[in-house]
Amino acid sequence: MYVLPAGRLPAALYAIADVDSPLALPQQPLELSSGDCSSVLIVLGGRGRLEHSGVSTILETGMTAEFGPDARFQLTCTHDEELRLCHIYYQTLLVPGRAEPVVQGHPTRMRISTGAESLQALARELLALKLRRQLYEPLGGTRVLYELLHQLADCHRRADEAMQADAAQRVRAYLERHYASRVDKHRLAVVAGRSRKALPGLFRQAFGQSINEYTNRLRIRRAQELLLMPGRRLSEIAQEVGYKDEFYLSKKFKQATGLAPSVFTRQAKSFASLDHAYTLDLVSLGIAPKVAMADAWLARSYPQLLQQDGCRAIDWSWPRSARYDLLQQAAPDAILYAEQEGDDLDRLRRIAPVVQIPWQGVGWREHFRIVSELTGRLPQAEAWLARFDERAEEAREQLKRWPSAKATIGILNIRTGLRILYHSGYMGADLLYHTLGMLPPDAANHGQDDGEWREVSLPELTLLDPTYLIVAIEASASGRQLARRTMEDPLWSALSSVKQGRAYPVDMNKWYGYGPAAIEAQLGELMELLRLDADMDGSGHKKTSRPFPF
Template sequence: MSSFGYHLTGLVRMAGGPELRLPPRAERHALIFIAEGSGRIAIGRYGSSFGPMKLYWCRPGDELKLHPAPGQPVCLYRISFDIIRLPSSEAGPAGSDGDPTASWGVRELTLVHPGKVSRLVRALDAALRGGAAHVFFQVQSLFYELLHLVVPRPGAGAGCEPAARMEDVVAYAREHYADELPRGKLAAMAGVHPDHFTRLFRKTTGSGYVDFIANIRIAKAHERLLTTKDSLLEIARHVGYKDEFYFSRKFKQIVGTAPAIYRKKPKSIFSLASIYTAGLLAVGHVPPVGSMTPWLSRRYDGALRQGALKPFYWDTCDIGQLKEQPRPDIILCHDMQFDEAQMDRLRGIAPTIAIPFDSMDWREQFAAVAELAGEAANARDWLDRYDARIESAKVRIARQVDRRETVLILEIWSDELMVYGDTYGRAGHILYRSFGLAAPRNVRERVMAGTGYLHIGLEQLGEYDADLLFLIVHEDKASRRTASLLKRSEEWSALRAVQDGRVYEFDGGLFYGCDPVSTEAQLQQIVRSLSESSR
């Protein structure tokens, strides 16, 4: 690190439940230390499951995504810093014009002394919170001590350099599978002779180089056969084959079925995300294996009792156990659910489709899932019936809710208070989008214009005052206790909706989801509650 200076610019402690998120894009270099909790993190193209005592790094401009596991409160520290090139007289003999982070490897840094790292991070946090001018040198000293512990030093492990480089070569091959990838080019990237490269590649991946590329290409072809209407020639060229006939032979050799026949046959689907399990069930397709929520399992108790569906819960599955089940045609998950290594394991079982979680709304996800199951027409009919129910419901609730009035969605989960907008379930997509009801100004400006949700303190509750309040409370003891304390507070009593008797309380398990089954049940409860109330 001698050619560069590292200047600490800030430290932010972040804590929360399932909706905790990082800023969408890094503005500076940063270290992200996970102190508590588990889930999934993505930094640029790197993705991984995370747990406590993990450390990651990012560059300015990297896209950041964090998805805590349900029921797993997360505490993390985001440590921002600038890298400053030192004048040559200060750089010393190790000076270099390259990017110093180039030698840091993948975005997770190995912690040899996790306890010491944790203590240093907390000490940094405490020193910065003190705010006194004299602590500047103290925090910089602590920061450099932290960097010394966690940042790989150039030259460390040089004897294993080719093997270490192979991970980057394999990652490059995965990303550029459709390009011409001569063995000599990749061997040069690894810094080894082509013959040694072949042996090293097999040792690293467990597969020969030619078979490795062919399997990736056919897996990607699988996905396009399932998710597009492209011709076989278009798919062949997209995955790196110039000839559709050679592609068809290779596909049949690996899969056992010609691509044209594979595309038409009925599909057995493993659904590893509860929102997609619900979508399949809504069109009458019962997956042999499916992720469920407790509410969804109660809703489809009959299918579970008959053994038609083997459930697991909250989108957390043991990939090894999936191999013990009859092989499906498709595995469904969302795109922020598994890291690349886990996705490779899933693809080793069956073609795996990762449906976008953030960039598609619940209707688009439902249509995509139904299309994969061969139930596109049933999904369109379901959505048409839903739209008709919405129009009918709008007429009924118009007697209770004036279009000029505002509606607040407040969720209690454990000891957290969260305000929601028109995404992330909690019936926001029904109230704000389908019904067209108005959100309070601060919800529009701070929530809908931001991440779609916001953790608030009790003292902030009055800033989101509304004519109607939809209170969503989860069934665990901590949530019920928090709700009880909230209802006895002065802040609660001061709310306009509380004073006017226009608070509607709903079950957090049901109102958590934004899938077709949950949405339909949420709509029924909302209309019933509003219809039974009086102005």
């Protein structure tokens, strides 16, 4: 016998007994037994089904089944494909007082593994040794057997670790949904698929803290989020997060953060913005986020805030894992995030408190005020809005004196596979139709009362025939390709706005923005375009359109 060095396998002696290569053929079930040995069955090719002790298991190439002595099992092929196997028999001698062998000697016990290609190579090596009559030579078959059992033990260890980690993750996910309720250890054990006794150690090993510690952490994190929102009473927050009263919440809060809730509320905070609209709000208030979701236009427009040390501007192309890593490094006091649930929200909450501001039924002005209250800059927001309203009123007065006063103006967005006409909300529609009171093309919102836009074909656009047309083209190859096809169509040239030089290409990033900084920029660009148009009307010079970016 060959004894492997300590630590690679349970302390036992192993010896090769035999190896063969059974073949299961279609329509011919194959009966096998491990006899008085333990055995390993490795699938070298094909696909089939294994029946053992009333349990049916699908077998595929590379899979491995392990049995104790006296095990009996049946193999059948699926479809018309034969099942090629290697069946390895070995004897186990336990060393008294040491660990148990890899597979217990019980005929009804079986373990299925998805092995590596190296296991198949070792099986073929054993078959070759037998063919050369070298299976029982010193350091022959038993040497290969030890290597094979060692690899199987590694497969088991990795599988067990993965199962343990998966069980711990299920418990954590459950706690993140039910932290405000009493922690039921029996229920957690069911969720994990482990015993109540094993559960605490499993969770601590995975996350470095007890279940109670983690639950308190979740409650305090949620309390921080609620404290950031104006107008919330501490007693209400205590009930919402699962504490009996505000006094117990205050005690736990100070233990966890080192601050009383009232001090936390007053303390100046740093922010990360994971939504373009939040970034627009923050930069309009003169705040540089530690991490900012920002497009190229926004980064160019606010370099003093978004391109300085301490602020990282990112875009939607960043993978979530990279965002998490960056946020972990930046360590903001709070993360501004769109209102939704799911794994992404849970992952962000492990980094910092997450403030979710609702979008449904909330206009950009109200959104701006909420962010300004959150950051302690409501007076600055009100001052900004007052200045903007003065500019908007001046713009309305100017529009009354220009030819555009009674004209219609459309907002066309050309993107991958779509031509979209906006009539509310984004892409400057709030500015044009709500703030300035300009006229949309006839029937622009027909059948779309509950939406912000509708898809439009070129024939439909020619029927609407707006006097002015704002055109925002997606900065992608497919978006530019559709724009080119659109503008090469004779119907495009027939549009009044095109013939009169009143079709204006604009930066889609700027015009899609639905926040104060973007809407202010949209107002400035719109008034410049219409002023030039009015000047050209007065001069009698022929108008020419802006070149479109292809």
